[in-house]
Amino acid sequence: MDRRDFLRMTGAASAGLALPGMSSTAFAQERAPDRWRVFEVTTQVEVIKPKGATRVWLPTPLTRDARYEKSLGNEWSANGGNIGLSEDPRFKAGIVTASFADGVRPELTLVSRFATRDVAVDFSKRADAPAEDPAVLRRYTEATDLLPTDGVVKDTSSEIVRGIRADDHLEKARAIYEWIVDNTYRDAKTRGCGTGDIKFMLENHALGGKCADLNALFVALARAEGIAARDVYGIRVAKSALGYKSLGKDGDITKAQHCRAEFYLSGYGWVPVDPADVRKVILEEDGGKKEDDPMVLAARKRLFGSWEMNWLAYNYAHDLSLPGSRRGKIGFLMYPQSETDEGRLDSLDPENFKYTITSKEIV
Amino acid sequence: MRTNRWIAAAVAFAAVAAFASNEAPFKTWTKPTPALVLPDLSGRTVDLRDYRGKVVVLNFWATWCEPCRDEMPSLQRLRARMTGKPLEVLTVNYGEFPQRIEPFMKRENIELPVLLDTQKDAAREWNAGGLPITFLVDAKGSVRYWVYGERDWSQGEPLRLVESLVNEGGHARR
Numbered sequence: 111m112d113r114r115d116f117l118r119m120t121g122a123a124s125a126g127l128a129l130p131g132m133s134s135t136a137f138a139q140e141r142a143p144d145r146w147r148v149f150e151v152t153t154q155v156e157v158i159k160p161k162g163a164t165r166v167w168l169p170t171p172l173t174r175d176a177r178y179e180k181s182l183g184n185e186w187s188a189n190g191g192n193i194g195l196s197e198d199p200r201f202k203a204g205i206v207t208a209s210f211a212d213g214v215r216p217e218l219t220l221v222s223r224f225a226t227r228d229v230a231v232d233f234s235k236r237a238d239a240p241a242e243d244p245a246v247l248r249r250y251t252e253a254t255d256l257l258p259t260d261g262v263v264k265d266t267s268s269e270i271v272r273g274i275r276a277d278d279h280l281e282k283a284r285a286i287y288e289w290i291v292d293n294t295y296r297d298a299k300t301r302g303c304g305t306g307d308i309k310f311m312l313e314n315h316a317l318g319g320k321c322a323d324l325n326a327l328f329v330a331l332a333r334a335e336g337i338a339a340r341d342v343y344g345i346r347v348a349k350s351a352l353g354y355k356s357l358g359k360d361g362d363i364t365k366a367q368h369c370r371a372e373f374y375l376s377g378y379g380w381v382p383v384d385p386a387d388v389r390k391v392i393l394e395e396d397g398g399k400k401e402d403d404p405m406v407l408a409a410r411k412r413l414f415g416s417w418e419m420n421w422l423a424y425n426y427a428h429d430l431s432l433p434g435s436r437r438g439k440i441g442f443l444m445y446p447q448s449e450t451d452e453g454r455l456d457s458l459d460p461e462n463f464k465y466t467i468t469s470k471e472i473v
Numbered sequence: 474m475r476t477n478r479w480i481a482a483a484v485a486f487a488a489v490a491a492f493a494s495n496e497a498p499f500k501t502w503t504k505p506t507p508a509l510v511l512p513d514l515s516g517r518t519v520d521l522r523d524y525r526g527k528v529v530v531l532n533f534w535a536t537w538c539e540p541c542r543d544e545m546p547s548l549q550r551l552r553a554r555m556t557g558k559p560l561e562v563l564t565v566n567y568g569e570f571p572q573r574i575e576p577f578m579k580r581e582n583i584e585l586p587v588l589l590d591t592q593k594d595a596a597r598e599w600n601a602g603g604l605p606i607t608f609l610v611d612a613k614g615s616v617r618y619w620v621y622g623e624r625d626w627s628q629g630e631p632l633r634l635v636e637s638l639v640n641e642g643g644h645a646r647r
Contacts, residue, residue, distance in 0.1 A: 159572070299539055310602025314497055314621050437592060453592045456568055458537070 146225040148182065148473035149347050151363070151422060155446050155465040157216040162451025163209065164191075164216040167432045169343070169424035169443045170204030171224040173197055177379070178229040178419050181222070188218040196433050200249070203425035203443055207433045216448070222422075223472070226347075230416035231381050233280065239379030242338070247374060250338040254428040256305070256441050257330040262312045267334040279337045283373045286331045287385050287414050293317055294324050296389040302458050303367050306341075306441055322442065324386035325371040338374035340426040343367075343444035347469040348420035354409065356394040357387055358420045364467045367444045368421060382417040422469075496624070499634060502608070502616040507598040511588035514571055519563070519588055522614055527559040528638045529610040530626065533590075533601040535567045536577040540623035541605040545583050550627035551635065552585065559612060560639055562586070567604060568593045611638050 151171075157164050171181045184206065186193050191210040198205065210216040231237070253259040270289045271282045297318030304323035308330045311317055317327075325341055332339035346366040350358035359366035370387075372380040391409045392399055399406050429439045432447060437454045440447065445457035446465045455463040509521035509531070521529065532548060534541035545564075552562045565588045566574055574587060590596055599608065602621075609618040617638065624631040 301535075301537055305602070307602040310600070314603065316497070316603055316621065438594075452570070456570075456573075459569070459573060462570065462572065 144227065146180075146227045146473075147348075147419070147471060148223065148225045149422065149469055149471050150221060150223045151345070151347060151467060151469045153220045153222075153446065153465060153467045155216070155218050155220075155448070155463075157210075157448055157450065157455070158462050158464055160210070160212075160216055160450045162212045164214075164448060164450045165210075165432075165434055166208045166216060166218055167435075167443070167447040168206045168208075168218075168220045170195065170206060170220070171222050172423050172425065173202050173204040176423065178226055178382070178417060179423050180225045182224050183222075185221045186219065188216075190214040191216060191218065193218060198427060198430055201425060201427035201430070203427040203430060205433060205443065209434065212451075224422060225473075226419035226422065228417065228419045229382055231375075231378050233378070233415065236377045237379065239377060241376070242374055242379070247338040250340045250374070250426070251333050251336060253330075253333065255439070256307055256309075257326060257333065257428065258309050259330060259334040262309060263330050264334045266312055267331040270331065271335055279335075279373070280375055282335050283332055283337055283339075283375070283381070283383070284414060286328055286335070287383055289331075290324055290328050290385040291388045291410055294319070294327065294385075294389060296320060296324070296386070296393040298393065303369055303444060321369040321384075321386040321390075322444070324389060325369050325384065328371045328373075328383060328385055332373050340372055340380075341428070341442065342370045342372055342423045343425055343427070343442050344370065344421050344423040345444070345467065345469075346420060347422050348471060350418060350420055352412075352418055354391060354395060354405070356390050357409075357418070360469055360471075362466065363469045364465065366467075369442070369444060370417060370421070370423075381415055383415070384413040384417065388413055497621045499609075499618045499620045499630075502619050504616075506610070506614060506616045507595075509565075509588075509595055509599070511565065511590055511595055513589065514575065514587050519586070521563075521610065524561055524563075524610070525614045526612055527561050528612055528635065530560070530562045530635060531608040531610055532562065532564045533567055533596060533599070533604055533606045534564055535569060535604055536573055538567075538604040542581065544605055544623035544626070545581065545585065547624070547626040548585060549583065551632065554627060554632075555635075555639070558639055560635065563588060565590050565595055567596050567601065609635065609638060611641065 153168055155166055170184050172179055184195060186206050188208040191208045193208040195204060195206050206220050208218045271285050274281045274285060294317040300320045304320040306322045306326035308327045311323060329339040329341050345363055346359040346368050347363060348358055348360045370384045372382055375381050388410045391406050392401060395405060425443060427443055430443050431439050435449060437449060447457060448455040448463050457463060511519055513519050548562050562585055564585050567590055570591055605623055606621050608616050611617050626632060
């Protein structure tokens with residue numbers, strides 16, 4: 111995309127009121143205010159001591175608009191490298207890929223602009239949301255390398271939903287959500303957002319983790335029950351307007367990656383959930399809160415069916431092959447990724463793979 | 474046979490004790506032993522098969538893993554305690570490069586062998602889904618037990634389990 115297209119799309123968004131293709135009555139049953147916010151997120155990357163040729167991959171905002179997010183374009187530059195945008199064929203994850211020859215210091219910048227608005231589902235009223243493509247639903251019911259849907263996962267999900275009618279996906283999803291809030295915990299010692307190896311978690315009764323663990327657990331358990339569900343990998347971009355200090359970040363968001371989850375409910379579309387953030391409130395809000403604290407109870411209720419959109423969704427991808435990579439698949443793409451001739455770098459090692467991500471609200 | 478029953482009883486006891494203390498118990502390994510061929514910090518290729526005749530305590534760790542750091546001195550103590558006996562402690566670093574590992578080892582005064590799993594391939598083969606995770610390999614080269622979470626390897630049940638494998642009858646390779 112050249113710079114002129116980027117500015118035209120931003121100009122349209124700055125007019126602010128109704129974005130193209132988005133009717134304000136499309137989801138009349140939602141309670142969330144119909145206000146779009148526009149953000150700009152800048153990712154700057156530097157590989158400090160590259161060995162040989164280097165490749166870098168960065169996630170972009172969702173490539174397909176959702177009711178809570180619209181992409182307004184991406185702009186990039188690579189100092190001495192080749193750079194371009196591609197989309198993975200299975201999950202449509204947008205990936206900016208840069209490659210640098212041996213001897214060139216790898217540096218690149220990605221600027222993404224996007225609009226978000228809060229989303230909430232009113233279960234008391236049928237929303238008549240358009241039906242999802244059956245092929246998409248099949249994709250998000252399948253097992254992945256890190257999310258099996260048999261064995262201990264199915265044993266666990268069966269136990270959780272015991273007594274609930276088999277076709278009552280809403281109550282099953284709710285039961286799974288509540289089970290995760292009640293039985294898991296946010297572990298401050300988990301590195302980054304976690305790894306999402308939910309089979310290991312269940313087999314070893316190691317139910318502590320962070321968002322990529324706890325929300326992946328929701329997704330796997332839901333899929334084991336035949337409910338289409340997906341992780342949504344992203345990053346926080348603003349403080350929470352709802353009074354939760356632990357659930358927002360603005361300015362330097364380098365370490366503010368956050369994964370959420372959705373499940374599909376016929377008639378309602380994709381329903382947002384975030385049990386991991388309930389556990390974050392318990393662990394971190396004002397130094398920690400008891401599970402029956404009013405703030406926790408409010409978050410617990412709100413985060414089944416709604417999201418405050420102070421957050422950018424990148425993609426839904428699992429088991430992703432990075433374009434041009436010489437290494438295997440990655441479990442998910444939420445952090446910048448890099449490889450040199452020495453191998454894949456550690457995305458959480460700033461001494462060798464340095465990046466900063468900043469966010470500002472435009473409108 | 475009597476020795477194997479004793480070991481099984483020791484594992485069962487450890488499981489009960491661990492449950493009572495919230496530690497994950499030692500578990501019996503029921504799958505084939507994966508291969509392990511990795512470079513060490515000097516660049517030398519190390520193959521687990523070369524240690525047949527010795528019991529191997531194989532520990533997966535990372536510098537950023539707090540319980541791993543807490544556990545390492547006890548692995549050093551175990552190794553020192555078992556000097557002259559057919560035992561080796563091998564550590565496998567998960568996902569990091571020498572430029573990060575070497576300063577850490579120096580700073581923490583750790584002198585254990587370190588194998589480099591920079592691409593986490595070995596961790597995948599060994600189902601190391603969390604850290605620290607330790608595998609006890611008998612003198613015939615078969616994984617017998619594994620445990621997730623840090624332990625004090627220089628005393629108590631972990632030491633007894635290691636000693637029982639050593640006493641099973643491996644002999645040092647000449």
